[in-house]
Amino acid sequence: MPVNLVNGPNEQNGYMKTIFSHPKSLRNISTHYCPGCGHGIAHRLIAEVVDELTIREKVIGVAPVGCAVVAYDYWDFDCSEAAHGRALAVATAIKRVRPQNIVFTYQGDGDLAAIGTNETIHAANRGENLTVIFMNNAIYGMTGGQMAPTTLLNQKTATTPLGRDFRSQGYPLKISEMLAILPGVKYIERVSLHSPQEILKTKKAIKQAFQNQIDNLGFSLVEILSPCPTYWGLSPQGALGWIKDVMAKEFPLGRIK
Amino acid sequence: MAIKKILISGNEAIAAGAIQAGCRFYAGYPITPQNELIAYMAKYMPEAGGVFIQAESELAAINMVFGASGAGARAMTSSSSPGVSLKQEGISYIAGAELPAVIVNIMRGGPGLGNIAPAQSDYFQATRGGGHGDYHSLVFAPAYVQEAYDLMQRAFDLADSYRIPAIILGDGILGQMMEPVSVGRQSSVVTGDLAGNTKNWALTGCAGRKPNVVKSFYLGEGDLEKFNINLQKKYKIIKEREQLYEAGFLEDSRIILVAYGTMARVVKSAVHSLREKGKKVGMIRPITLWPFPDKVFQQLAINNKQLTFLVVEMSYGQMLEDVKLAINGSSPVEFLGRSGGGIPDEEEIINRIIRFAR
Numbered sequence: 001m002p003v004n005l006v007n008g009p010n011e012q013n014g015y016m017k018t019i020f021s022h023p024k025s026l027r028n029i030s031t032h033y034c035p036g037c038g039h040g041i042a043h044r045l046i047a048e049v050v051d052e053l054t055i056r057e058k059v060i061g062v063a064p065v066g067c068a069v070v071a072y073d074y075w076d077f078d079c080s081e082a083a084h085g086r087a088l089a090v091a092t093a094i095k096r097v098r099p100q101n102i103v104f105t106y107q108g109d110g111d112l113a114a115i116g117t118n119e120t121i122h123a124a125n126r127g128e129n130l131t132v133i134f135m136n137n138a139i140y141g142m143t144g145g146q147m148a149p150t151t152l153l154n155q156k157t158a159t160t161p162l163g164r165d166f167r168s169q170g171y172p173l174k175i176s177e178m179l180a181i182l183p184g185v186k187y188i189e190r191v192s193l194h195s196p197q198e199i200l201k202t203k204k205a206i207k208q209a210f211q212n213q214i215d216n217l218g219f220s221l222v223e224i225l226s227p228c229p230t231y232w233g234l235s236p237q238g239a240l241g242w243i244k245d246v247m248a249k250e251f252p253l254g255r256i257k
Numbered sequence: 258m259a260i261k262k263i264l265i266s267g268n269e270a271i272a273a274g275a276i277q278a279g280c281r282f283y284a285g286y287p288i289t290p291q292n293e294l295i296a297y298m299a300k301y302m303p304e305a306g307g308v309f310i311q312a313e314s315e316l317a318a319i320n321m322v323f324g325a326s327g328a329g330a331r332a333m334t335s336s337s338s339p340g341v342s343l344k345q346e347g348i349s350y351i352a353g354a355e356l357p358a359v360i361v362n363i364m365r366g367g368p369g370l371g372n373i374a375p376a377q378s379d380y381f382q383a384t385r386g387g388g389h390g391d392y393h394s395l396v397f398a399p400a401y402v403q404e405a406y407d408l409m410q411r412a413f414d415l416a417d418s419y420r421i422p423a424i425i426l427g428d429g430i431l432g433q434m435m436e437p438v439s440v441g442r443q444s445s446v447v448t449g450d451l452a453g454n455t456k457n458w459a460l461t462g463c464a465g466r467k468p469n470v471v472k473s474f475y476l477g478e479g480d481l482e483k484f485n486i487n488l489q490k491k492y493k494i495i496k497e498r499e500q501l502y503e504a505g506f507l508e509d510s511r512i513i514l515v516a517y518g519t520m521a522r523v524v525k526s527a528v529h530s531l532r533e534k535g536k537k538v539g540m541i542r543p544i545t546l547w548p549f550p551d552k553v554f555q556q557l558a559i560n561n562k563q564l565t566f567l568v569v570e571m572s573y574g575q576m577l578e579d580v581k582l583a584i585n586g587s588s589p590v591e592f593l594g595r596s597g598g599g600i601p602d603e604e605e606i607i608n609r610i611i612r613f614a615r
């Protein structure tokens with residue numbers, strides 16, 4: 001069939017089809033994130049998954065306190081704020097009140113594994129039918145680069161100027177491995193944003209965690225190793241390399257449960 | 258539900274009144290002296306088709322209430338003084354996100370772990386906001402088990418109407434005491450104006466509408482101030498419209514006793530005894546502590562320059578400040594109070610009156 005040269009190849013004449021577009025669940029605006037930050041990628045992956053599972057009209061997101069505090073400005077679906085660390089308490093109640101909705105939290109390492117550890121453990125232990133997106137960048141970004149529970153040994157931060165020393169600051173907390181022993185937990189996978197290939201795996205894991213909730217299987221968590229070039233003191237490219245070569249050694253990628 | 262009369266504790270009456278008022282979400286953490294309340298909820302909330310969660314902490318409980326309320330449910334938590342201190346951050350978020358919620362504080366002695374004896378020393382915390390920021394909660398102080406039951410309807414209705422947290426401020430005596438209560442009837446207290454309140458702000462999924470966001474965060478220049486000005490406008494309307502009190506013998510009294518909650522029961526007995534002795538004493542019992550019923554005080558102070566007020570509290574003088582603010586120097590204000598286990602008894606009150614009435 002000859003191409004209509006006036007209109008050019010398009011979807012109507014069958015010569016082109018859309019394989020990539022802006023997700024409906026993501027507003028078409030610029031984010032406030034630093035160059036090379038992983039939050040924008042993770043936001044988009046969630047939006048793509050919400051679109052693909054056609055759950056935009058019933059999803060309710062719970063945003064954290066941290067760099068992603070205004071995630072609800074970027075996602076185009078219902079969202080709640082939560083006090084720092086309390087996202088899983090808020091999400092527990094939303095899901096119990098509205099079991100027909102799909103409820104997820106989006107939390108950083110400080111939110112989920114320091115100030116909110118108690119809420120995290122008990123929501124998981126109750127086997128709440130929730131999806132948790134856990135952004136691990138080994139640092140407190142919003143407050144200016146202080147030590148996180150997941151900060152690596154010897155990693156320099158605003159509050160570990162000589163590097164994290166286990167003798168006074170403990171070890172990187174592996175909350176995903178800790179949660180895996182709880183019978184209420186259905187699914188935990190650690191993924192990373194350091195390469196296009198890993199990003200695709202991340203999307204697959206996020207989709208699995210949402211599908212589990214749709215299927216009423218229980219608590220699902222995806223831990224995402226995410227770059228913070230600003231507070232790691234690295235270039236965006238260097239930050240990706242650091243995840244691959246250093247961070248992923250401490251936090252091994254793959255299915256945990 | 259048919260009207261029937263049952264013998265029930267204050268804690269149970271508050272729980273029963275909440276369920277009757279449409280509360281369908283409760284999260285709490287055990288603490289004495291309010292444990293009958295959480296146990297009642299555990300048993301009867303599921304029967305009412307609602308959600309009961311024993312939370313891992315007071316922090317989790319109040320934030321569950323935040324979530325449940327954000328999702329449109331009538332939601333409540335309860336605790337006693339130290340636990341209510343833990344909830345303050347969450348209450349501030351609820352006020353900031355303009356969510357309706359009911360928080361019950363069955364007060365015990367403080368500061369710190371204090372003891373489990375009844376007290377009224379959380380008045381400041383309840384009426385001044387309690388957490389960070391310029392906000393208020395409605396505060397109701399029942400003195401009778403029946404009133405505790407009845408006020409739950411009003412607390413939930415007004416919380417919804419004004420999108421504001423409402424606190425039920427009781428004490429260990431009210432919580433533990435059993436009295437006959439008529440349950441199942443429509444509340445005798447007039448309910449708030451619910452017209453147009455469809456909770457179109459709630460998180461239900463964005464089907465057929467623009468997405469809703471429940472938040473208290475205003476980062477843009479001038480945005481928070483604008484929000485706070487609107488909050489203050491709302492508080493002004495509430496102060497104008499929602500003051501509640503019980504009063505007796507105001508017309509011919511030279512001494513007016515002021516007390517709320519359990520303390521007011523003792524004061525009422527003292528007033529009756531003094532009246533029998535021919536003493537011209539009356540009383541005011543604030544039922545709303547915020548808004549404080551200042552209008553009745555102002556009216557009295559304007560009309561009668563010879564009055565003396567005696568504030569009696571199970572604290573070292575917290576409501577006292579609101580009485581003084583209401584009267585604004587136009588009458589003397591005396592105080593009698595104990596806290597930490599002691600409660601001013603009828604004899605102490607009568608002796609005090611006789612001493613300064615001479």
